[in-house]
Amino acid sequence: xxxxxxxxxxxxxxxxxxxxxxxxxxxxxxxxxxxxxxxxxxxxxxxxxxxxxxxxxxxxxxxxxxxxxxxxxxxxxxxxxxxxxxxxxxxxxxxxxxxxxxxxxxxxxxxxxxxxxxxxxxxxxxxxxxxxxxxxxxxxxxxxxxxxxxxxxxxxxxxxxxxxxxxxxxxxxxxxxxxxxxxxxxxxxxxxxxxxxxxxxxx
Amino acid sequence: xxxxxxxxxxxxxxxxxxxxxxxxxxxxxxxxxxxxxxxxxxxxxxxxxxxxxxxxxxxxxxxxxxxxxxxxxxxxxxxxxxxxxxxxxxxxxxxxxxxxxxxxxxxxxxxxxxxxxxxxxxxxxxxxxxxxxxxxxxxxxxxxxxxxxxxxxxxxxxxxxxxxxxxxxxxxxxxxxxxxxxxxxxxxxxxxxxxxxxxxxxx
Amino acid sequence: xxxxxxxxxxxxxxxxxxxxxxxxxxxxxxxxxxxxxxxxxxxxxxxxxxxxxxxxxxxxxxxxxxxxxxxxxxxxxxxxxxxxxxxxxxxxxxxxxxxxxxxxxxxxxxxxxxxxxxxxxxxxxxxxxxxxxxxxxxxxxxxxxxxxxxxxxxxxxxxxxxxxxxxxxxxxxxxxxxxxxxxxxxxxxxxxxxxxxxxxxxx
Amino acid sequence: xxxxxxxxxxxxxxxxxxxxxxxxxxxxxxxxxxxxxxxxxxxxxxxxxxxxxxxxxxxxxxxxxxxxxxxxxxxxxxxxxxxxxxxxxxxxxxxxxxxxxxxxxxxxxxxxxxxxxxxxxxxxxxxxxxxxxxxxxxxxxxxxxxxxxxxxxxxxxxxxxxxxxxxxxxxxxxxxxxxxxxxxxxxxxxxxxxxxxxxxxxx
DNA sequence: CATGAATGAGACTTCATTCAT
DNA sequence: GATGAATGAAGTCTCATTCAT
Numbered sequence: 145x146x147x148x149x150x151x152x153x154x155x156x157x158x159x160x161x162x163x164x165x166x167x168x169x170x171x172x173x174x175x176x177x178x179x180x181x182x183x184x185x186x187x188x189x190x191x192x193x194x195x196x197x198x199x200x201x202x203x204x205x206x207x208x209x210x211x212x213x214x215x216x217x218x219x220x221x222x223x224x225x226x227x228x229x230x231x232x233x234x235x236x237x238x239x240x241x242x243x244x245x246x247x248x249x250x251x252x253x254x255x256x257x258x259x260x261x262x263x264x265x266x267x268x269x270x271x272x273x274x275x276x277x278x279x280x281x282x283x284x285x286x287x288x289x290x291x292x293x294x295x296x297x298x299x300x301x302x303x304x305x306x307x308x309x310x311x312x313x314x315x316x317x318x319x320x321x322x323x324x325x326x327x328x329x330x331x332x333x334x335x336x337x338x339x340x341x342x343x344x345x346x347x
Numbered sequence: 348x349x350x351x352x353x354x355x356x357x358x359x360x361x362x363x364x365x366x367x368x369x370x371x372x373x374x375x376x377x378x379x380x381x382x383x384x385x386x387x388x389x390x391x392x393x394x395x396x397x398x399x400x401x402x403x404x405x406x407x408x409x410x411x412x413x414x415x416x417x418x419x420x421x422x423x424x425x426x427x428x429x430x431x432x433x434x435x436x437x438x439x440x441x442x443x444x445x446x447x448x449x450x451x452x453x454x455x456x457x458x459x460x461x462x463x464x465x466x467x468x469x470x471x472x473x474x475x476x477x478x479x480x481x482x483x484x485x486x487x488x489x490x491x492x493x494x495x496x497x498x499x500x501x502x503x504x505x506x507x508x509x510x511x512x513x514x515x516x517x518x519x520x521x522x523x524x525x526x527x528x529x530x531x532x533x534x535x536x537x538x539x540x541x542x543x544x545x546x547x548x549x550x
Numbered sequence: 551x552x553x554x555x556x557x558x559x560x561x562x563x564x565x566x567x568x569x570x571x572x573x574x575x576x577x578x579x580x581x582x583x584x585x586x587x588x589x590x591x592x593x594x595x596x597x598x599x600x601x602x603x604x605x606x607x608x609x610x611x612x613x614x615x616x617x618x619x620x621x622x623x624x625x626x627x628x629x630x631x632x633x634x635x636x637x638x639x640x641x642x643x644x645x646x647x648x649x650x651x652x653x654x655x656x657x658x659x660x661x662x663x664x665x666x667x668x669x670x671x672x673x674x675x676x677x678x679x680x681x682x683x684x685x686x687x688x689x690x691x692x693x694x695x696x697x698x699x700x701x702x703x704x705x706x707x708x709x710x711x712x713x714x715x716x717x718x719x720x721x722x723x724x725x726x727x728x729x730x731x732x733x734x735x736x737x738x739x740x741x742x743x744x745x746x747x748x749x750x751x752x753x
Numbered sequence: 754x755x756x757x758x759x760x761x762x763x764x765x766x767x768x769x770x771x772x773x774x775x776x777x778x779x780x781x782x783x784x785x786x787x788x789x790x791x792x793x794x795x796x797x798x799x800x801x802x803x804x805x806x807x808x809x810x811x812x813x814x815x816x817x818x819x820x821x822x823x824x825x826x827x828x829x830x831x832x833x834x835x836x837x838x839x840x841x842x843x844x845x846x847x848x849x850x851x852x853x854x855x856x857x858x859x860x861x862x863x864x865x866x867x868x869x870x871x872x873x874x875x876x877x878x879x880x881x882x883x884x885x886x887x888x889x890x891x892x893x894x895x896x897x898x899x900x901x902x903x904x905x906x907x908x909x910x911x912x913x914x915x916x917x918x919x920x921x922x923x924x925x926x927x928x929x930x931x932x933x934x935x936x937x938x939x940x941x942x943x944x945x946x947x948x949x950x951x952x953x954x955x956x
Numbered sequence: 957c958a959t960g961a962a963t964g965a966g967a968c969t970t971c972a973t974t975c976a977t
Numbered sequence: 978g979a980t981g982a983a984t985g986a987a988g989t990c991t992c993a994t995t996c997a998t
Contacts, residue, residue: 152976152982174466176379179967190984195969260463263377276524297543303536306521307514314513333506340500341544382992393959395995404993558961558997580872582785585988596963601990666869669783703949709942712927713920720919739912746906747950788971799980801974810972 159197162187166208171250175261180204202262206270209258212251217279219248230290231343234308235335241312242331245319252316280305287342297342304342311338358400365390365397369411374453378408378464405465409473412461415454420482422451433493434546437511438538444515445534448522455519483508490545500545507545514541565603568593572614577659581611581667608668612676615664618657623685625654636696637749640714641741647718648737651725658722686711693748703748710748717744764806771796771803775817780862784814784870811871815879818867821860826888828857839899840952843917844944850921851940854928861925889914896951906951913951920947 153161165187169178180201184191198204223240226233244252262270283305290296296304315334319325368390372381383404387394401407426443429436448455465473486508493499499507518537522528559567571593576584586607590597604610629646632639650658668676689711696702702710721740725731774796778787789810793800807813832849835842854861871879892914899905905913924943928934 150975150983155982158982174464176464177466180969181967191968192970192985193983196983199969201968257463260460261377261379263380299540300536303533304540306517307537307540310513310515310517310520311510312513314509314516317513318509330506333503334510337502337507337510337544339544341540341542383994384992394993395959396957398994399958556962556996561961564961580870582870583872586990587988597989598964598991599962602962605990607989663869666866667783667785669786705942705946709939710946712923713943713946716919716921716923716926717916718919719923720915723919724915736912739909740916743908743913743916743950745950747946747948789973790971800972801980802978804973805979 155197158189158193162189162194162197162204163208163211165189166204167212167250167254170205170208170257171253175205175257202270205258205262209255209262212255212258216244216248216251216255219244226286230286230293230295231339233286234339238312238315238335238338239328239331242315242319242327245316245327249320253320276309279309283308290343295344297344299342308338361392361396362400365392365400365407366411366414368392369407370415370453370457373408373411373460374456378460383407405473408461408465412458412465415458415461419447419451419454419458422447429489433489433496433498434542436489437542441515441518441538441541442531442534445518445522445530448519448530452523456523479512482512486511493546498547500547502545511541561603564595564599568595568600568603568610569614569617571595572610573618573656573660576611576614576663577656581663584663586610608676611664611668615661615668618661618664622650622654622657622661625650632692636692636699636701637745639692640745644718644721644741644744645734645737648721648725648733651722651733655726659726682715685715689714696749701750703750705748714744767798767802768806771798771806771813772817772820774798775813776821776859776863779814779817779866780859784866789813811879814867814871818864818871821864821867825853825857825860825864828853835895839895839902839904840948842895843948847921847924847944847947848937848940851924851928851936854925854936858929862929885918888918892917899952904953906953908951917947 162183166178166183169183169186173182180191180194183204184194187194194204198207220237220240224233224237228236259269264270280302284301287296287301287304291298291301311334315327315330319327319330365386369381369386372386372389376385383394383397386407387397390397397407401410423440423443427436427440431439462472467473483505487504490499490504490507494501494504514537518530518533522530522533568589572584572589575589575592579588586597586600589610590600593600600610604613626643626646630639630643634642665675670676686708690707693702693707693710697704697707717740721733721736725733725736771792774792775787778792778795782791789800789803792813793803796803803813807816829846829849833842833846837845868878873879889911893910896905896910896913900907900910920943924936924939928936928939
């Protein structure tokens with residue numbers, strides 16, 4: 145009913161526009177309620193166009209997830225000096241993740257929703273394994289360097305990576321539910337805690 | 348077509364039967380695909396009966412979540428000697444959580460699905476806050492005792508609770524994705540790590 | 551919107567009701583326009599119920615076709631004395647087919663529509679071969695008997711069957727387009743013509 | 754994505770190009786599946802252009818049908834010597850129709866699809882009557898000449914025409930379903946049969 | 957108490973058609 | 978003239994929910 149002007153955009157612009165609307169809708173309403181109709185409405189576009197560019201709803205969700213992972217990873221990678229002493233890198237990374245919660249909250253929420261819900265018809269998950277692996281491996285490499293340099297305890301690097309990620313995710317989730325959390329302070333304390341657990345000497 | 352005897356069970360038995368079927372269905376197929384029809388089928392009961400006992404699908408999911416939380420909490424509480432020295436309690440709790448993954452995996456998976464997806468029509472979450480609070484508070488109390496007794500560092504107890512929970516959840520999630528993980532060993536190492544971070548002296 | 555009383559019928563009654571509505575709708579509006587909505591409306595039933603009983607639209611059409619073939623075949627078979635002299639049987643069969651046009655016109659029209667349009671996704675026909683074969687074979691048997699008894703010319707029986715069927719179908723199609731046709735007279739003349747072509751002596 | 758040169762053709766060339774693509778698509782995929790997108794793709798032309806030249810999809814189908822009828826009729830007419838003795842003409846026509854199946858099979862299939870499916874919104878057929886009439890009348894004229902010359906029996910010429918057409922169509926349909934049919938032999942036998950039915954003396 | 961037939965809302969998807977470029 | 982991006986109207990199908998039995 146809403147009279148909408150028929151604008152012509154390049155394919156890239158449209159795709160971006162729709163992907164952003166998908167992230168916003170999924171983050172706000174959750175995976176279930178993020179129907180194509182609502183996504184299209186949010187993008188200011190007809191339902192048909194969404195199908196035209198992305199095919200199935202599942203395809204759209206999958207593409208949204210990978211695009212979002214890329215965005216987030218770039219945001220993180222750009223800001224870290226990976227050549228610094230490892231404990232310093234870890235502390236910086238935690239602070240950075242905390243800030244991520246402010247700048248990319250929607251993206252993170254949407255990503256969690258999609259990875260938690262996107263499945264093949266038979267019920268098996270379609271995501272989350274392969275992509276997390278890459279993250280874990282990068283962290284492992286960092287931890288190994290710390291061990292080689294004598295600044296980290298000799299614990300299983302994979303386990304450290306998983307724990308680190310879990311602790312950071314918990315921080316972000318907690319901040320999500322308690323918006324008045326002082327994230328910078330939280331990050332500092334969490335760094336103390338984790339480095340106390342994995343570093344040698346102090347942190 | 349399967350000829351099913353119309354058995355007459357007590358209300359409690361019926362409810363339990365349906366709740367268990369809900370947990371199993373949600374854990375296997377995910378929140379979306381867990382339709383009332385499939386749940387009813389799994390419970391060996393008619394769709395109508397499910398509605399009769401639990402009202403809306405949302406209501407059913409909410410009840411399933413709280414019942415599951417109760418089950419899990421009881422399983423944990425029953426096995427822990429909370430009067431022991433705090434670091435010892437923590438180490439035992441981690442091991443216990445690891446074992447939980449074997450005994451209550453479906454329950455945990457279903458719980459994650461429901462808390463992640465159940466929402467009010469306006470999109471806001473309907474769960475996970477109030478119920479986690481209780482868990483956090485119990486852990487905080489434990490950590491405070493540790494601090495009072497001089498066995499734990501003087502970090503924000505709430506933060507310690509959140510981090511502890513996040514690290515344990517990460518362990519369980521990782522084990523879910525990598526079924527060949529040696530969970531007892533993982534639990535030991537995680538206890539070393541966390542106690543290194545929060546305990547005084549060692550762990 | 552139409553307030554419809556919710557009546558409970560046996561599965562058989564519903565299926566029959568829906569199949570009849572399908573025949574009527576397809577015959578009247580053609581295959582394309584026979585949407586599930588229109589079929590359901592004609593049956594006085596909700597769209598959902600049609601899907602419930604017959605699955606896909608394609609499945610419904612296929613079932614309708616086979617059910618209709620059965621109906622028509624029974625109507626024909628019941629009325630013919632196959633032990634009479636072959637030319638006599640043929641003449642009677644033509645008359646019978648002509649009368650079929652009055653009693654089962656909708657069924658015949660719908661059948662033609664469905665066999666002409668029902669296809670697999672790849673474009674290949676899904677019907678019409680196997681079922682016609684059975685008809686052809688029955689006619690062939692009749693013609694062979696005529697040849698054995700010396701009342702029919704020695705032409706390829708399969709070809710006679712195909713031609714006979716084509717001529718009869720043409721009669722029915724013509725009568726469909728020209729409703730004022732005197733079908734009994736047509737049938738008589740057609741019998742003269744065909745028996746002149748295939749019988750020995752006369753007909 | 755296929756880089757297509759934007760060629761500038763005369764209107765007639767464009768129309769022919771599109772009509773041929775329509776015939777091919779309808780013959781291959783059936784009336785329903787012959788979407789404008791697929792037709793345009795096959796013609797190597799944009800969807801917009803198809804609409805531009807032919808208006809509605811229905812219009813396109815109608816034009817395709819009449820153009821195809823014309824093509825087929827010309828192919829037949831060109832090859833028949835209508836001044837020969839009538840039985841001879843008939844035998845030749847049957848052979849010619851059989852050959853048509855090889856040279857114009859797509860056209861014939863498409864024609865059948867369109868006439869069988871094209872309808873006004875109210876469900877009534879939009880074709881097949883008027884156009885067949887012309888064919889019938891031409892055949893009637895031939896049969897009348899035969900009767901005047903004493904070579905054909907005194908049966909209703911219209912009925913003979915309808916039967917003749919039905920028998921020939923059956924031959925073509927059968928050959929379509931059974932590609933290994935020896936059509937020349939079939940045509941010979943069919944001529945024997947039909948002339949036996951309608952000719953005086955023999956054929 | 958229990959069933960499952962039946963409804964109706966709404967989701968996804970396809971496609972003829974329009975129109976800015 | 979020609980394109981193909983964009984729309985919007987169906988159509989098919991699924992499912993939570995109701996209700997006659």
